[in-house]
Amino acid sequence: MKLINKLLLLTCGALVAVATGTVPVLAKETVKLAFIGPLSGGNSAPGIGGRNSTQLAVQLRNADPSAKYIFELVTLDDECKPNIGIQVATKAASDRSIIAGVTHYCSAVGIATVDTYARFGLRRGVGRHPARDHLWQRLPRNSSRQRDDDQ
DSSP: OOOHHHHHHHHHHHHHHHHHHHHHHOOEEEEEEEEEEOOOOOTTTHHHHHHHHHHHHHHHHHHHHSEEEEEEEEEEEEETOHHHHHHHHHHHOOOTEEHHHHHHESSHHHHHHHHHHHHHHHHHHSSSSHHHHHHHSSSSSSSSSGGGGGO
């Protein structure tokens, strides 16, 4: 409850400061993150929980006025099937605006997609719950994705 009160107070304070013109509004760059997990089928419960946890981490980070970026979550369903996982991993990895991903609850899907992420150079955190601070710290200095062939 204390966290909700702090977030509410922080949001209200920021709105008042912006409305009164006491704080200059600087446009922050939007950074896209992918969540890929089972959102349908027999393993959808932990997948939906993982998506909700990742969305909460994004919302908490976006509420921080000192954050350098605004984060946007792109959610994709791998259905806990390796063939579908490869398709959605390719979709996320080929989108150059997505710079990192929280990927795959099911180990079979995670194993099947390793080559896809390596080929495209998409950074990803694998796990059932996102380690949000770890993910935020590993973002590139500029939000454009650095790939081996770009250097």
